[in-house]
Amino acid sequence: MTEIFFSPWLISRTLRQLFGREDQYFKAKTEIRGFINKLIEPTLSKVSEQLKDKNNFLNLATDLKNRGIFTTQNVEDHSVQIVFAAFETTANTVAYTLMLLAMFPEYQEKAFEELCSLFPKSGDFDVSYSDIKNLVYLDLILNESMRLLTPVPIVARQTMRDVRLSNGIFIPKGVQIAIDIFHLHRDKKIWGENADTFDPEHFLPHNLQEKHPYSFIPFTKGIRNCIGWRHALISIKIILTKLLRTYKFSTSFKFEDLDFVEDLTLKFKTVPLLDIQRRDC
Numbered sequence: 001m002t003e004i005f006f007s008p009w010l011i012s013r014t015l016r017q018l019f020g021r022e023d024q025y026f027k028a029k030t031e032i033r034g035f036i037n038k039l040i041e042p043t044l045s046k047v048s049e050q051l052k053d054k055n056n057f058l059n060l061a062t063d064l065k066n067r068g069i070f071t072t073q074n075v076e077d078h079s080v081q082i083v084f085a086a087f088e089t090t091a092n093t094v095a096y097t098l099m100l101l102a103m104f105p106e107y108q109e110k111a112f113e114e115l116c117s118l119f120p121k122s123g124d125f126d127v128s129y130s131d132i133k134n135l136v137y138l139d140l141i142l143n144e145s146m147r148l149l150t151p152v153p154i155v156a157r158q159t160m161r162d163v164r165l166s167n168g169i170f171i172p173k174g175v176q177i178a179i180d181i182f183h184l185h186r187d188k189k190i191w192g193e194n195a196d197t198f199d200p201e202h203f204l205p206h207n208l209q210e211k212h213p214y215s216f217i218p219f220t221k222g223i224r225n226c227i228g229w230r231h232a233l234i235s236i237k238i239i240l241t242k243l244l245r246t247y248k249f250s251t252s253f254k255f256e257d258l259d260f261v262e263d264l265t266l267k268f269k270t271v272p273l274l275d276i277q278r279r280d281c
């Protein structure tokens with residue numbers, strides 16, 4: 001997908017064959033389809049009366065298939081999109097937040113203090129929805145992590161009509177444009193002189209007051225934004241709570257040495273290794 005994004009002619013099978021890419025593409029596609037099919041097959045074979053929970057995405061899609069509105073291919077395609085939109089973004093955000101906290105241990109300690117006050121007992125624990133609302137410092141950390149290492153660095157749009165931007169630039173109808181979230185999130189005019197470093201205080205209410213609501217758009221905004229953003233924030237906070245309450249993360253890798261790779265999701269040339277030590281309050 002990444003290759004097709006940056007070299008759009010590879011969308012054509014013939015050109016993929018010509019450039020020697022088809023074998024790799026076919027192998028990846030078959031593997032992905034196989035993985036998704038294993039997940040969805042048990043539900044796909046159910047009749048509509050068996051699909052009790054209509055808030056469940058796969059139940060809804062299967063019901064549409066049973067009523068002849070979706071084909072099996074439609075259910076597969078939507079499932080692939082949900083899994084791939086959700087999986088790597090969420091996993092990377094968790095990993096990159098841990099990495100930043102390992103590089104900036106003073107903030108990891110503050111998060112640990114907050115977690116110890118909310119979950120003082122050692123051993124396994126549940127994280128409820130109201131606990132999540134009390135994770136005030138972790139919320140600052142997560143926002144700051146998604147600002148600095150935004151999981152989806154670039155998104156694309158096509159103009160449906162002529163557009164005049166507030167800075168006077170004119171974009172005619174039918175033009176494809178890219179929105180550079182990575183650099184927007186590091187713009188010193190918006191985020192101040194230390195825009196390029198990790199500081200959860202960027203998200204303290206008084207520091208946000210003057211900012212345009214579109215200064216921070218890890219899930220983008222508007223009618224085509226991420227449909228999973230609430231789910232993502234909840235699941236990431238649960239995972240981080242469990243990990244940071246139980247383990248200490250450290251690394252000798254320096255933030256300044258991170259080197260980025262051009263990709264659909266944010267990636268590094270060298271992935272920093274983390275040391276993990278069990279800890280308790």
Ligand code: HEM
Nearest residue numbers: 085086089090093151152155219220224225226227228232
């Ligand atoms: C940290 C985690 C996540 C990040 C940073 C993220 C970010 C994004 C971004 C930037 C887009 C593109 C929106 C646009 O073009 O304006 C998007 C689309 C999408 N996301 Fe997420 N996402 C995350 C997690 C999830 C999860 C957990 C789900 C599903 C449960 C999900 C489902 C989707 C879907 C289906 C789309 C396509 C929406 C459309 O085209 O209308 N995402 N996401």
